[in-house]
Amino acid sequence: MSETQLSLQLLLAALFFIAAISIDLYKEKIPNTLCLMAIFCGFAINAYYAxxxxxxxxxxxxxxxxxxLFPTFLFRILGAGDIKLMMGIGALMGPELIFSSLVYGIVAGAATSLVLVIWKTGFTGVWKSMKRYWDCFYLRSYFKPEPGEAAGLTVPYAPALAIGWLWACFLDKDIxxxxxxxxxxxxLGVT
Structure with a gap:
């Protein structure tokens, strides 16, 4: 793979992640047009260079x-936009980097989800969820999350996926x- 191709892939992936994070944090949805652009660019660049x-x-x-990622959609862990975005990043960067990106993204997701949940509900929302989980366990009955509770939130996952991608990039020998x-x-240019 040439330096030009890899540089272009990294630049485009970074731009797609920046756009996805911005939109996901604001609207809690990643648009199909962004995902389709990532998929198209991935196939076009790789076809052109290789x-x-x-x-x-x-x-x-x-x-x-x-x-x-499709099983995570079936179990309602990730949204369809997250999956389509990573399919575009996979088309852009290839299978080796996408696999490690997803593994690191899961690890990063634990931290980013906790931060976002605390940011949205505060520690009282987390405490309410923990208490409700204990009540469900102890009474062996399910209780729906109340408003203001952490368990009732949807958490944008694009930041975690971007952190996982960055983590994988910094461990990739070619990058x-x-x-x-x-x-x-x-x-050399400065001196």
Whole structure:
């Protein structure tokens, strides 16, 4: 993979994540047009730079994201927009990076979800949910979440997916080498 291709992929993925995070935090939804643009760009860039092998890489990244994330949609863990966004990122970056991005995104999701829940409901909302869970367990009966309770919230997951992607990028040897080349170019250009 050429430096130009990888640089373009990273730039576009970062832009798609910035847009997705902004919209997801504001509207709690990731628009289909953004996801379709990511998917199209992923296939177009990979096809342009690597022809058939690029299309296959984009297809595997796209498909792997769908296969891994579709069960989370069925169990209402993630929304359809999150899945379509990651399918676009998978088409753009390929299967290896998308797999590690998703693993790290799950880890990051625990932290970002807690922060967003506390931000929206405060510690009292978290406390109410913990008390309700204890009551459900102790009385062996389900009680619906009350207004202002943390358990009743939907949490935007695009920030966690972006953190997972960044984490995977900083551990990828090709991307690290690209960043080192960029810093070398900057040093040579400055002096």
């Amino acid at each position: 022809q058939l092998s690029g299309v296959l890489m984009a297809s595997f990244g796209f498909g792997l994201a769908f296969i891994l 690290v080498a690209l960043f080192q080349n960029w810093s070398l170019y900057l040093k």
